[in-house]
Amino acid sequence: MAAADAPEQGRAPESAAAAAAAAPAPSADAEQSRAAAPAAAATPPTKDAEGVILFSNSRSGGGKGKQVLDALADILGKDRVFDLGANPHPEQILAQPQIVEEARTGLRVIVCGGDGTMTWLMAAIDVVKTEVEGARHCRYLIAPLRLGRGNELSSSR
Numbered sequence: 001m002a003a004a005d006a007p008e009q010g011r012a013p014e015s016a017a018a019a020a021a022a023a024p025a026p027s028a029d030a031e032q033s034r035a036a037a038p039a040a041a042a043t044p045p046t047k048d049a050e051g052v053i054l055f056s057n058s059r060s061g062g063g064k065g066k067q068v069l070d071a072l073a074d075i076l077g078k079d080r081v082f083d084l085g086a087n088p089h090p091e092q093i094l095a096q097p098q099i100v101e102e103a104r105t106g107l108r109v110i111v112c113g114g115d116g117t118m119t120w121l122m123a124a125i126d127v128v129k130t131e132v133e134g135a136r137h138c139r140y141l142i143a144p145l146r147l148g149r150g151n152e153l154s155s156s157r
Contacts, residue, residue, distance in 0.1 A: 051102050052076060053093075055121055056112035058085035061147030068112045068145065084117065090124040095132045103138035112145040 054076055058066040065085070073081045082093055093099065099107065111121045122142070128135050 051106065052080060052108045052110065053099065054081045054110040054112065055084055055090055055093075055117070056081070056145075057114075057117045057147070058083045060113040060117060064147045065112055068147070072110075084113070084120070090121055091127045094124055094128045095135070100128070100132060100135050100138060103135065103140055106139040106141055108141045108143060110143045110145060112147055114146070114148040117147075118142075118144055 054068075054072055056065045056069045056072075058069060066083075069081055069083050082090065084090060087093070094103075109121065109125075111118055113120075125140050129138060130136070
């Protein structure tokens with residue numbers, strides 16, 4: 001498990017702001033195209049976003065996790081996208097009553113990160129299924145989105 005994929009024991013996780021500050025600065029071309037694009041309010045989540053949540057480790061992939069969070073928050077909705085760098089307790093999110101209710105019919109969980117992030121989320125799902133009333137028969141459909149290096153689990157066939 002890579003050190004960037006899961007918080008170290010006894011150490012506070014880095015903030016999303018610290019991870020963003022460590023990410024490489026966007027190129028001048030990217031800044032120009034962003035400035036040329038019309039300023040639109042954040043789009044509300046689509047109906048297709050129901051039954052989908054995303055967990056991303058903002059520290060994975062050299063800052064790519066933060067980019068994924070920012071890009072997909074507008075599509076799925078900010079209440080469906082979670083930064084594991086800022087909130088290292090996915091079991092608390094998965095145990096929320098509305099999330100458990102969605103999981104009864106099959107909750108699609110997009111996991112962005114490396115092997116450590118995948119293992120972290122699968123362990124959190126196990127905790128919820130064993131400790132949260134009514135979650136034992138919930139279904140979680142895991143979709144890995146690899147970030148970083150050495151991703152044996154999420155790239156295996």
